[in-house]
Each structure stands twice: as structure tokens, then as C-alpha cells.
Amino acid sequence: MTLLGVNVDHVATLRNARGGREPDPLLAALVAEQNGADSIVCHLREDRRHIRERDLFALIEAVQTFVQLEMAPAARVVTVALKARPREVMIVPERRQELTTEGGFDCVALGRKLKPVIARFRSAGIGVSVFVDAEPAQVKAAAALGAETVELHTGPYCHGKGSVAEAELRRLEVAAQCALDLGLHVHAGHGLNYQNAATLVRSIPVEKVNIGHSIVSRAVFTGFGAAVREMKALVAGG
Numbered sequence: 001m002t003l004l005g006v007n008v009d010h011v012a013t014l015r016n017a018r019g020g021r022e023p024d025p026l027l028a029a030l031v032a033e034q035n036g037a038d039s040i041v042c043h044l045r046e047d048r049r050h051i052r053e054r055d056l057f058a059l060i061e062a063v064q065t066f067v068q069l070e071m072a073p074a075a076r077v078v079t080v081a082l083k084a085r086p087r088e089v090m091i092v093p094e095r096r097q098e099l100t101t102e103g104g105f106d107c108v109a110l111g112r113k114l115k116p117v118i119a120r121f122r123s124a125g126i127g128v129s130v131f132v133d134a135e136p137a138q139v140k141a142a143a144a145l146g147a148e149t150v151e152l153h154t155g156p157y158c159h160g161k162g163s164v165a166e167a168e169l170r171r172l173e174v175a176a177q178c179a180l181d182l183g184l185h186v187h188a189g190h191g192l193n194y195q196n197a198a199t200l201v202r203s204i205p206v207e208k209v210n211i212g213h214s215i216v217s218r219a220v221f222t223g224f225g226a227a228v229r230e231m232k233a234l235v236a237g238g
Contacts, residue, residue, distance in 0.1 A: 002201040002235045003038035005068060005187075006228055007212025008059075009050035012042075014216075016049065025051055026058045028224055032215075033065055035225040036232035041210045043070035044077055045094060056084050068129070068210070073117040082120065088127035090151055091117070104133035104153045107141035118146040129187060134168070134175035140182065149185035151210065152176060154200060158191030165196075173204045180205060194218065198234045209235055 008025040015023055029040040040063050042051045051059075060067050066087035071077045072094035081089055091114065093105045107114060107130060118128050129149035132138040134156075142150050152175055157168035172188070179186045188200060189210035197209060211231060218227040 002206055003208035004036065004228075004232050004235050005039040005041045005189075005208055005210035006032040006037040006215060006231075007041040007043070007070075007189075007210055008032070008216075009041075009043050010213050010216040012051045012055060013049065025055050026062060028216075029059055029063055031224045032228045033063065035228040036236075037065065037228055038208065039065050039068055039210075041068045041070060041090075041212065043092070044080065046072060046074055046077060053080055053084075056080070056086075060084055060086055070131075073114055078117060078120065081126070082124055085124070085126060088129055088149070089121055090129040090131055090149075091147075092131040103155075104131050104135075104138060107132060107138050107145060111141055111145055115145045122146055129185075131189075132175075134171040136175055136178040139175050139178045139184070143179075143182045143184055147184065149187055150175075150179050151187040151189055152179075152204075152206070153190050154188050154192055155190045157200065158193070158196050169200070169203045172200070176204045176206060194231065194234060197231065198237070201235050 008028045011023050011025040011028040044056055068088045068090055069081055069086040070090045070092050073091055091105055121128050128147050129151050130142040130147045131151045132142055133153050139150055152172055157165055160168050176186045186206050187208045188206045192209055192211045193214035215227045215231055
């Protein structure tokens with residue numbers, strides 16, 4: 001059964017748009033857990049456009065499953081993460097100009113920069129995942145750097161249509177199998193929604209999918225609990 005990680009970043013985005021306290025990403029996380037979420041995901045960006053430090057510490061204190069922290073391997077964010085001690089961090093690339101993460105971390109080209117960061121987290125007893133494109137070379141590089149998990153970038157699959165989407169599924173399957181052969185955990189995420197998530201989990205061996213924007217969008221019309229339950233049913237039954 002595929003697990004579901006619920007990303008609460010865009011609840012924080014709505015809150016930050018008005019500069020107030022509502023909606024509260026912590027409340028969203030608790031509701032998500034009550035309705036089947038297997039973990040809570042959040043991204044502490046360098047520009048703090050989503051969650052902020054106080055959100056991260058509150059989530060780690062209150063969440064009953066576990067918190068996965070998305071982050072760039074930037075020194076200041078690494079310091080916060082080591083202090084907060086989530087169960088797992090996920091290393092992602094980050095650009096100030098991007099609306100959302102645009103691709104996987106280049107473990108091949110940036111391995112020298114990433115290896116000591118992974119080592120610091122592993123030494124602190126914090127699990128490490130790396131967000132990578134569906135390429136065996138990237139998967140192998142992440143494993144060599146000490147990552148325990150790879151999250152495969154599903155954006156090209158989600159944005160493709162017809163034969164393009166089918167080809168991207170095949171790429172994801174090959175990358176997932178490569179990761180499993182190396183003893184890594186396999187997660188997937190980015191762009192997954194109520195139309196494409198079930199097909200993905202039926203097609204590739206993935207332990208967990210992390211989904212945020214689609215759930216928050218559905219929640220506007222159905223409520224957060226119902227949106228999480230529907231997505232959980234889709235991926236668990238996929």
C-alpha cells in the first residue's frame with residue numbers, strides 16, 4: 001500500500017498573503033493526520049514564502065506521524081534543520097525566482113557540495129532523502145552520497161499527455177527499480193493530483209507519494225479532511 005505525505009506549504013502561503021494567522025498550517029497538519037495522512041511535509045525556503053521557523057518547530061512538536069522537511073542545502077537552513085530535528089529532510093534545489101521546485105537536485109554535478117551536508121544529518125540521526133529527476137545516474141549519485149531515500153520528480157509525467165506521459169512513466173519505473181536495487185527507499189512527488197496519482201502508484205514501485213497543492217486546492221471546495229481522505233483512498237488503492 002502506498003503511503004501519503006501531505007504537504008502543508010500552501011496553507012501557509014494563504015496565511016502569508018494577508019499577513020495574519022489564518023489558515024494555520026499546524027491545524028491543517030493535524031486534520032490531515034486525522035484523515036489518513038502518513039506524514040506531513042513542509043518546505044522551509046530561504047525566502048520563507050511558505051512556512052517559517054515557528055511553524056516548523058510547532059509541527060515537529062505536535063505531529064503524531066512524522067515531519068519531512070524539504071530544504072535547500074543552504075547553511076542557514078541546515079542550521080535550523082539540525083536544531084529542529086525532523087525525522088527526515090529532503091534536499092531540493094531552490095531558486096528565488098521559481099514559483100515551485102522546477103527539477104531534481106543535480107547529485108552528479110553538485111555531489112561535492114551535498115556530501116558533507118548529508119553526513120551532518122546522518123550523524124545527527126536525521127534521515128536524508130534527495131529529490132532527483134528520474135535518471136539512474138542521479139539515483140546512483142544520491143546513493144553514493146549517503147542518501148537513504150530518493151524522491152522521484154514526477155513533474156514531467158504529470159504535465160505530459162498521451163505518449164509523453166507514458167514515456168515518463170517508463171522513465172520513472174526504471175529509476176525506481178534502480179533505487180530499489182541500491183537499497184534505497186523510493187518516494188515520488190511534484191504535480192500529482194486526483195487525476196494522475198492512482199496511475200502512478202499502479203505503475204511504479206513507490207513507497208510514498210508527497211502531495212500538497214492539489215489537496216489544498218480541492219480543500220477549498222470540499223474541506224481539508226475530505227480532500228485528504230479522497231487522495232489517501234486513491235493512492236492506497238492504486
